[in-house]
Amino acid sequence: MPKINGNEIRPGNILEHDGGLWVAVKVAxxxxxxGGAFAQVEMKNIRDNRKLNERFRSADKVERVRLEQKDQQFLYESDGLLHFMDAETFEQVTIPADIFGDRRPFLQDGMTIVVEYYEEEALNAQLPDKVTCTVTETEPAVKGQTAANSFKPAILDNGVRIMIPPFVGEGEAVIVSTETMEYVERA
Known part of the structure; x- marks a missing residue:
C-alpha cells in the first residue's frame, strides 16, 4: 500500500491508522x-462509525488504502443478508443489509450496484444516483394550489415517505435521488 505525507490527505481518502480503516471526512x-504547519483531519471508522480528530504534520507518513470496486447484481434478501451475484465471475456473495443504512428500501430486484471491498470484506455499497419508484399513497391535488414551493407528502411503493409536487398523483412513477432521498422529477 502506498504511503502518503500527512499534508496530502484529502476528504474521501481511506487511511489505515491505529489498526483500523478510516475515511477522511474533513481536512483543514x-x-x-x-511551529510547523499541520493538517487537522476528521476521520470516521469504516467498520464501527467512530469519529476521530487527528493532526498530521507533513513529515508524518500515513498508509492510503485503495478499495477494490466490483459490480454486483442484487438477487434476494434472507435473514438480514443481501445476496448478490458478481457481474464478472457470476459468483454469489452475501452482504449484511445494514451496509446501506436508511437507503436500503431503494435496492430493487436485479439492480446493479458497486460494492467496495478491502481484501475480501465488503465495506461500502453504492446505489445508483437515481431510482424510479411508484407513488402508492398521496393526497389529491387541491385546485388552485400552484405555489412554486408547495409540496405534499407521499408514500412510495418501497414504503419510504417523501415530499412531491402537487401535480403528481397516485400510481405515477417518479425519480428519487438515493443520496438525498428527495423527489427529482417524473419518470
Missing part, C-alpha cells in the same frame, strides 16, 4: 503563528 490545513 492549519499554519499556526508558531
Amino acid at each position: 490545513h492549519v499554519k499556526p503563528g508558531k
Whole structure:
C-alpha cells in the first residue's frame, strides 16, 4: 500500500491508522503563528462509525488504502443478508443489509450496484444516483394550489415517505435521488 505525507490527505481518502480503516471526512490545513504547519483531519471508522480528530504534520507518513470496486447484481434478501451475484465471475456473495443504512428500501430486484471491498470484506455499497419508484399513497391535488414551493407528502411503493409536487398523483412513477432521498422529477 502506498504511503502518503500527512499534508496530502484529502476528504474521501481511506487511511489505515491505529489498526483500523478510516475515511477522511474533513481536512483543514492549519499554519499556526508558531511551529510547523499541520493538517487537522476528521476521520470516521469504516467498520464501527467512530469519529476521530487527528493532526498530521507533513513529515508524518500515513498508509492510503485503495478499495477494490466490483459490480454486483442484487438477487434476494434472507435473514438480514443481501445476496448478490458478481457481474464478472457470476459468483454469489452475501452482504449484511445494514451496509446501506436508511437507503436500503431503494435496492430493487436485479439492480446493479458497486460494492467496495478491502481484501475480501465488503465495506461500502453504492446505489445508483437515481431510482424510479411508484407513488402508492398521496393526497389529491387541491385546485388552485400552484405555489412554486408547495409540496405534499407521499408514500412510495418501497414504503419510504417523501415530499412531491402537487401535480403528481397516485400510481405515477417518479425519480428519487438515493443520496438525498428527495423527489427529482417524473419518470
